Amino acid sequence: MFPWNDRKGRLAPLKLIVFASLFLPGLWVAFQWWQGDLAPKPVTEALHQTGAWTVRLLLLSLAITPVRSIAHWPRLVDVRRMVGLGALAYVLIHLGLYVVDQKYDLWRVVSEIALRFYLTIGFLALLGLVALGVTSTDAMVARLGAQRWNRLHSVVYLLAVLSLFHAFLQARLDVSEPVLMTGLFVALMGYRFMHARQWRGPLALAGLAVFAGLATALIEAAWYGVKTGVDVSRVLAANLAVDVAIRPSLWVFAIVLALVPLRFLGRARAPAGRAAPVRPASAR
Ligand code: HEM
Numbered sequence: 001m002f003p004w005n006d007r008k009g010r011l012a013p014l015k016l017i018v019f020a021s022l023f024l025p026g027l028w029v030a031f032q033w034w035q036g037d038l039a040p041k042p043v044t045e046a047l048h049q050t051g052a053w054t055v056r057l058l059l060l061s062l063a064i065t066p067v068r069s070i071a072h073w074p075r076l077v078d079v080r081r082m083v084g085l086g087a088l089a090y091v092l093i094h095l096g097l098y099v100v101d102q103k104y105d106l107w108r109v110v111s112e113i114a115l116r117f118y119l120t121i122g123f124l125a126l127l128g129l130v131a132l133g134v135t136s137t138d139a140m141v142a143r144l145g146a147q148r149w150n151r152l153h154s155v156v157y158l159l160a161v162l163s164l165f166h167a168f169l170q171a172r173l174d175v176s177e178p179v180l181m182t183g184l185f186v187a188l189m190g191y192r193f194m195h196a197r198q199w200r201g202p203l204a205l206a207g208l209a210v211f212a213g214l215a216t217a218l219i220e221a222a223w224y225g226v227k228t229g230v231d232v233s234r235v236l237a238a239n240l241a242v243d244v245a246i247r248p249s250l251w252v253f254a255i256v257l258a259l260v261p262l263r264f265l266g267r268a269r270a271p272a273g274r275a276a277p278v279r280p281a282s283a284r
Contacts, residue, residue, distance in 0.1 A: 026053075058159070067259075085136065088133040118165075122163070128155055128158070132156060157189070175220070175223055186211075190211055206257060214249070220247070
Protein backbone atom coordinates (compact mmCIF):
# COMPACT_ATOMS: atom_id res chain seq x y z
CA MET A 1 0.00 0.00 0.00
CA PHE A 2 1.59 3.28 -1.14
CA PRO A 3 0.81 6.75 0.25
CA TRP A 4 -0.88 7.64 -3.03
CA ASN A 5 -3.31 4.71 -2.89
CA ASP A 6 -6.83 4.94 -1.58
CA ARG A 7 -8.15 2.49 1.00
CA LYS A 8 -8.95 -0.02 -1.74
CA GLY A 9 -5.38 0.12 -3.02
CA ARG A 10 -6.25 2.11 -6.15
CA LEU A 11 -4.27 5.14 -7.34
CA ALA A 12 -5.78 8.33 -5.89
CA PRO A 13 -4.64 11.26 -8.10
CA LEU A 14 -5.20 13.89 -5.37
CA LYS A 15 -3.04 11.94 -2.93
CA LEU A 16 -0.36 11.46 -5.56
CA ILE A 17 -0.27 15.19 -6.38
CA VAL A 18 -0.12 16.22 -2.73
CA PHE A 19 2.49 13.57 -1.92
CA ALA A 20 4.73 14.74 -4.76
CA SER A 21 4.17 18.42 -3.87
CA LEU A 22 5.36 17.84 -0.33
CA PHE A 23 8.85 17.13 -1.66
CA LEU A 24 9.04 20.37 -3.66
CA PRO A 25 10.08 22.76 -0.84
CA GLY A 26 12.83 20.35 0.24
CA LEU A 27 14.04 19.89 -3.32
CA TRP A 28 13.99 23.66 -3.79
CA VAL A 29 16.16 24.16 -0.67
CA ALA A 30 18.54 21.43 -1.86
CA PHE A 31 18.73 23.00 -5.32
CA GLN A 32 19.46 26.46 -3.90
CA TRP A 33 22.16 24.94 -1.70
CA TRP A 34 23.71 23.13 -4.65
CA GLN A 35 23.62 26.35 -6.71
CA GLY A 36 25.35 28.24 -3.90
CA ASP A 37 22.33 30.51 -3.47
CA LEU A 38 22.24 29.87 0.29
CA ALA A 39 25.79 31.18 0.80
CA PRO A 40 27.48 32.36 2.95
CA LYS A 41 25.61 30.34 5.62
CA PRO A 42 23.79 27.53 3.80
CA VAL A 43 22.98 25.52 6.94
CA THR A 44 21.43 28.50 8.72
CA GLU A 45 19.49 29.49 5.61
CA ALA A 46 18.23 25.93 5.11
CA LEU A 47 17.31 25.86 8.81
CA HIS A 48 15.18 28.95 8.29
CA GLN A 49 13.47 27.65 5.19
CA THR A 50 12.65 24.23 6.67
CA GLY A 51 11.30 25.92 9.82
CA ALA A 52 9.10 28.17 7.72
CA TRP A 53 7.81 25.19 5.73
CA THR A 54 7.00 23.29 8.92
CA VAL A 55 4.70 26.09 10.04
CA ARG A 56 3.14 26.49 6.59
CA LEU A 57 2.38 22.76 6.32
CA LEU A 58 1.07 22.62 9.87
CA LEU A 59 -1.39 25.41 9.13
CA LEU A 60 -2.25 23.86 5.78
CA SER A 61 -3.15 20.61 7.55
CA LEU A 62 -5.41 22.61 9.88
CA ALA A 63 -7.03 24.37 6.92
CA ILE A 64 -8.03 21.16 5.18
CA THR A 65 -11.21 20.46 7.14
CA PRO A 66 -12.55 24.04 6.84
CA VAL A 67 -11.81 24.14 3.09
CA ARG A 68 -13.32 20.70 2.66
CA SER A 69 -16.50 21.85 4.29
CA ILE A 70 -16.64 25.27 2.59
CA ALA A 71 -15.95 23.90 -0.90
CA HIS A 72 -17.98 20.76 -0.32
CA TRP A 73 -14.98 18.64 -1.23
CA PRO A 74 -15.20 15.56 1.04
CA ARG A 75 -12.17 13.83 -0.51
CA LEU A 76 -9.84 16.55 0.70
CA VAL A 77 -9.76 14.84 4.08
CA ASP A 78 -7.78 12.01 2.45
CA VAL A 79 -4.68 14.21 2.34
CA ARG A 80 -4.89 15.78 5.80
CA ARG A 81 -2.77 13.16 7.52
CA MET A 82 -0.24 13.29 4.70
CA VAL A 83 0.19 17.07 5.01
CA GLY A 84 0.53 16.77 8.80
CA LEU A 85 3.21 14.11 8.36
CA GLY A 86 4.87 16.42 5.84
CA ALA A 87 5.12 19.07 8.57
CA LEU A 88 6.66 16.44 10.86
CA ALA A 89 9.21 15.47 8.19
CA TYR A 90 10.26 19.10 7.68
CA VAL A 91 10.67 19.74 11.39
CA LEU A 92 12.83 16.62 11.75
CA ILE A 93 15.03 17.91 8.92
CA HIS A 94 15.00 21.31 10.68
CA LEU A 95 16.29 19.68 13.87
CA GLY A 96 18.83 17.69 11.87
CA LEU A 97 20.13 20.92 10.33
CA TYR A 98 20.41 22.42 13.78
CA VAL A 99 22.57 19.46 14.81
CA VAL A 100 24.74 20.07 11.74
CA ASP A 101 24.86 23.78 12.62
CA GLN A 102 26.17 22.83 16.06
CA LYS A 103 28.92 20.70 14.43
CA TYR A 104 27.25 17.45 15.57
CA ASP A 105 27.97 18.27 19.21
CA LEU A 106 24.91 16.55 20.68
CA TRP A 107 25.68 17.63 24.21
CA ARG A 108 25.70 21.23 23.07
CA VAL A 109 22.40 20.69 21.18
CA VAL A 110 20.77 19.31 24.33
CA SER A 111 22.09 22.09 26.56
CA GLU A 112 21.07 24.80 24.05
CA ILE A 113 17.55 23.34 23.92
CA ALA A 114 17.43 23.38 27.71
CA LEU A 115 18.87 26.89 28.06
CA ARG A 116 17.41 28.88 25.17
CA PHE A 117 13.74 29.52 25.64
CA TYR A 118 12.86 29.70 21.93
CA LEU A 119 14.57 26.34 21.37
CA THR A 120 12.77 24.76 24.34
CA ILE A 121 9.47 25.94 22.88
CA GLY A 122 10.42 24.60 19.43
CA PHE A 123 11.47 21.28 20.89
CA LEU A 124 8.20 20.91 22.80
CA ALA A 125 6.32 21.54 19.55
CA LEU A 126 8.50 18.96 17.82
CA LEU A 127 7.82 16.35 20.52
CA GLY A 128 4.11 17.04 20.17
CA LEU A 129 4.25 16.59 16.41
CA VAL A 130 6.15 13.31 16.82
CA ALA A 131 3.45 12.08 19.24
CA LEU A 132 0.72 13.01 16.76
CA GLY A 133 2.65 11.43 13.90
CA VAL A 134 3.10 8.17 15.77
CA THR A 135 -0.61 8.04 16.66
CA SER A 136 -1.80 9.03 13.20
CA THR A 137 -2.18 5.50 11.83
CA ASP A 138 -5.56 3.82 11.27
CA ALA A 139 -4.56 1.17 13.81
CA MET A 140 -4.00 3.87 16.43
CA VAL A 141 -7.37 5.50 15.68
CA ALA A 142 -9.01 2.10 16.21
CA ARG A 143 -7.01 1.46 19.37
CA LEU A 144 -7.72 4.82 20.99
CA GLY A 145 -11.29 5.15 19.77
CA ALA A 146 -12.41 8.08 17.62
CA GLN A 147 -13.30 10.34 20.53
CA ARG A 148 -10.04 9.95 22.45
CA TRP A 149 -8.06 10.16 19.23
CA ASN A 150 -9.83 13.42 18.28
CA ARG A 151 -9.17 14.84 21.74
CA LEU A 152 -5.49 13.90 21.52
CA HIS A 153 -5.13 15.35 18.04
CA SER A 154 -6.76 18.64 18.97
CA VAL A 155 -3.42 19.27 20.72
CA VAL A 156 -2.25 20.26 17.25
CA TYR A 157 -3.69 23.76 17.85
CA LEU A 158 -1.46 24.17 20.90
CA LEU A 159 1.49 22.92 18.87
CA ALA A 160 0.72 25.52 16.22
CA VAL A 161 0.77 28.24 18.89
CA LEU A 162 4.13 26.96 20.21
CA SER A 163 5.50 26.86 16.66
CA LEU A 164 4.41 30.43 15.96
CA PHE A 165 5.85 31.57 19.27
CA HIS A 166 9.17 29.89 18.43
CA ALA A 167 9.19 31.58 15.01
CA PHE A 168 8.46 35.01 16.55
CA LEU A 169 11.07 34.64 19.28
CA GLN A 170 13.90 33.76 16.92
CA ALA A 171 13.01 36.48 14.40
CA ARG A 172 15.38 39.44 14.37
CA LEU A 173 13.79 42.46 12.72
CA ASP A 174 11.48 41.28 9.97
CA VAL A 175 8.54 39.35 11.40
CA SER A 176 6.40 39.44 8.24
CA GLU A 177 6.24 35.65 7.84
CA PRO A 178 5.40 34.84 11.49
CA VAL A 179 2.81 37.65 11.42
CA LEU A 180 1.27 36.26 8.23
CA MET A 181 1.16 32.75 9.67
CA THR A 182 -0.30 34.00 12.96
CA GLY A 183 -2.98 35.91 11.05
CA LEU A 184 -3.92 32.75 9.17
CA PHE A 185 -4.00 30.84 12.43
CA VAL A 186 -6.35 33.49 13.90
CA ALA A 187 -8.56 33.00 10.84
CA LEU A 188 -8.58 29.23 11.42
CA MET A 189 -9.56 29.68 15.06
CA GLY A 190 -12.18 32.24 14.02
CA TYR A 191 -13.58 29.73 11.57
CA ARG A 192 -13.87 27.11 14.30
CA PHE A 193 -15.73 29.59 16.45
CA MET A 194 -18.12 30.46 13.61
CA HIS A 195 -18.56 26.86 12.58
CA ALA A 196 -19.65 25.87 16.09
CA ARG A 197 -22.31 28.60 15.89
CA GLN A 198 -23.47 27.55 12.43
CA TRP A 199 -22.21 30.81 10.87
CA ARG A 200 -21.15 29.31 7.60
CA GLY A 201 -22.50 31.59 4.87
CA PRO A 202 -20.53 33.84 2.48
CA LEU A 203 -21.26 36.91 4.61
CA ALA A 204 -19.84 35.26 7.72
CA LEU A 205 -16.70 34.33 5.76
CA ALA A 206 -16.34 37.91 4.48
CA GLY A 207 -16.67 39.09 8.09
CA LEU A 208 -13.98 36.61 9.09
CA ALA A 209 -11.68 38.04 6.39
CA VAL A 210 -12.08 41.55 7.82
CA PHE A 211 -11.64 40.34 11.39
CA ALA A 212 -8.54 38.24 10.64
CA GLY A 213 -7.01 41.04 8.53
CA LEU A 214 -7.48 43.59 11.32
CA ALA A 215 -6.21 41.17 13.96
CA THR A 216 -3.09 40.56 11.85
CA ALA A 217 -2.43 44.30 11.56
CA LEU A 218 -2.81 44.70 15.32
CA ILE A 219 -0.55 41.74 16.11
CA GLU A 220 2.13 43.15 13.82
CA ALA A 221 1.85 46.66 15.30
CA ALA A 222 1.92 45.30 18.84
CA TRP A 223 5.01 43.20 18.12
CA TYR A 224 6.98 46.08 16.60
CA GLY A 225 5.71 48.44 19.29
CA VAL A 226 6.91 46.20 22.11
CA LYS A 227 10.12 44.98 20.47
CA THR A 228 11.43 48.18 18.88
CA GLY A 229 9.41 50.92 20.55
CA VAL A 230 8.35 52.23 17.13
CA ASP A 231 5.15 54.30 16.96
CA VAL A 232 2.31 51.76 16.64
CA SER A 233 0.24 54.09 14.44
CA ARG A 234 3.10 54.21 11.91
CA VAL A 235 3.17 50.40 11.70
CA LEU A 236 -0.61 50.36 11.25
CA ALA A 237 -0.40 53.04 8.55
CA ALA A 238 2.11 50.89 6.63
CA ASN A 239 -0.77 48.51 5.91
CA LEU A 240 -2.28 51.15 3.65
CA ALA A 241 0.93 51.86 1.71
CA VAL A 242 0.28 49.10 -0.82
CA ASP A 243 2.55 50.78 -3.37
CA VAL A 244 5.52 50.08 -1.04
CA ALA A 245 4.66 46.53 0.05
CA ILE A 246 1.63 44.37 0.68
CA ARG A 247 1.63 43.78 4.41
CA PRO A 248 0.63 40.44 5.99
CA SER A 249 -2.76 41.84 7.07
CA LEU A 250 -3.78 42.32 3.44
CA TRP A 251 -2.58 38.86 2.49
CA VAL A 252 -4.61 37.35 5.31
CA PHE A 253 -7.64 39.40 4.28
CA ALA A 254 -7.29 38.30 0.63
CA ILE A 255 -6.67 34.63 1.45
CA VAL A 256 -9.68 34.39 3.77
CA LEU A 257 -11.84 36.39 1.36
CA ALA A 258 -11.03 33.84 -1.34
CA LEU A 259 -13.13 31.43 0.71
CA VAL A 260 -16.27 33.38 -0.26
CA PRO A 261 -16.31 32.29 -3.95
CA LEU A 262 -15.24 28.85 -2.74
CA ARG A 263 -18.35 28.80 -0.58
CA PHE A 264 -20.56 29.58 -3.58
CA LEU A 265 -18.79 26.84 -5.51
CA GLY A 266 -19.35 24.48 -2.59
CA ARG A 267 -23.04 25.28 -2.56
CA ALA A 268 -23.26 24.62 -6.27
CA ARG A 269 -21.47 21.27 -5.82
CA ALA A 270 -23.50 20.13 -2.81
CA PRO A 271 -26.48 17.90 -3.63
CA ALA A 272 -29.71 19.97 -3.56
CA GLY A 273 -31.01 20.65 -0.06
CA ARG A 274 -27.87 19.32 1.62
CA ALA A 275 -25.17 21.33 3.27
CA ALA A 276 -21.60 20.12 3.00
CA PRO A 277 -21.05 17.22 5.40
CA VAL A 278 -19.04 18.06 8.46
CA ARG A 279 -17.71 16.02 11.33
CA PRO A 280 -20.23 16.26 14.19
CA ALA A 281 -18.08 17.15 17.17
CA SER A 282 -15.33 19.29 15.77
CA ALA A 283 -14.35 21.53 12.90
CA ARG A 284 -11.06 19.67 12.42
C1 HEM B 1 7.45 22.16 15.52
C2 HEM B 1 8.63 22.62 15.85
C3 HEM B 1 9.33 23.77 15.15
C4 HEM B 1 8.85 24.66 14.24
C5 HEM B 1 7.47 24.76 13.66
C6 HEM B 1 9.94 25.55 13.91
C7 HEM B 1 9.84 26.62 13.04
C8 HEM B 1 10.80 27.56 12.84
C9 HEM B 1 10.63 28.76 12.07
C10 HEM B 1 9.36 29.14 11.35
C11 HEM B 1 11.78 29.42 12.10
C12 HEM B 1 12.04 30.76 11.43
C13 HEM B 1 12.23 30.66 9.98
C14 HEM B 1 12.49 32.01 9.34
O1 HEM B 1 12.61 33.01 10.03
O2 HEM B 1 12.60 32.06 8.14
C15 HEM B 1 12.71 28.67 12.90
C16 HEM B 1 14.00 29.03 13.16
C17 HEM B 1 14.86 28.29 13.90
N1 HEM B 1 14.57 27.12 14.56
FE1 HEM B 1 12.84 26.15 14.59
N2 HEM B 1 11.04 25.17 14.60
C18 HEM B 1 10.72 24.10 15.38
C19 HEM B 1 11.55 23.39 16.20
C20 HEM B 1 12.89 23.66 16.36
C21 HEM B 1 13.80 22.87 17.11
C22 HEM B 1 13.45 21.58 17.84
C23 HEM B 1 15.02 23.48 17.02
C24 HEM B 1 16.33 23.07 17.57
C25 HEM B 1 16.52 22.47 18.67
C26 HEM B 1 14.86 24.66 16.22
C27 HEM B 1 15.85 25.56 15.93
C28 HEM B 1 15.70 26.70 15.19
C29 HEM B 1 16.78 27.64 14.93
C30 HEM B 1 18.20 27.54 15.47
C31 HEM B 1 16.25 28.64 14.11
C32 HEM B 1 16.98 29.83 13.53
C33 HEM B 1 17.33 30.82 14.60
C34 HEM B 1 18.34 31.85 14.17
O3 HEM B 1 18.57 32.08 13.00
O4 HEM B 1 18.93 32.40 15.08
N3 HEM B 1 13.54 24.75 15.82
N4 HEM B 1 12.07 27.54 13.34
